[in-house]
Amino acid sequence: MKHLKTVSHLSDNELLQRLSKEKDLRAFRDWQIITAVQTNKGKKAEETASVFGVSLSKVYHTIQQYNQLGPSWRTNRKRGGRREARSPMTLEEESKMLKQIENRHC
Structure with missing residues (x-):
């Protein structure tokens, strides 16, 4: 059982x-x-x-990120979405391909 501790980047009031x-x-x-x-x-x-209904790893990860990166640790956190740089097709090309596949199976 591990006790957690934060780096005091911000005061309790902050x-x-x-x-x-x-x-x-x-x-x-x-x-x-x-x-x-x-x-x-x-x-x-x-x-x-x-108390917060989250996993133990969520608590550890949140505290670790805050301790390492400070109060701005959440500024670049985005969830999901298309990774344009890694997508070999545009949305239009993907849509066209999916329609062709659907038409073959109908």
């Missing part, structure tokens, strides 16, 4: 302000985890995960 201004649900949950760990010293990771 964390609470950041938390209250957050609009994105995922970011809000992450800031909740960070705030809880920083303001409840001595709590175990398992307790924090249980």
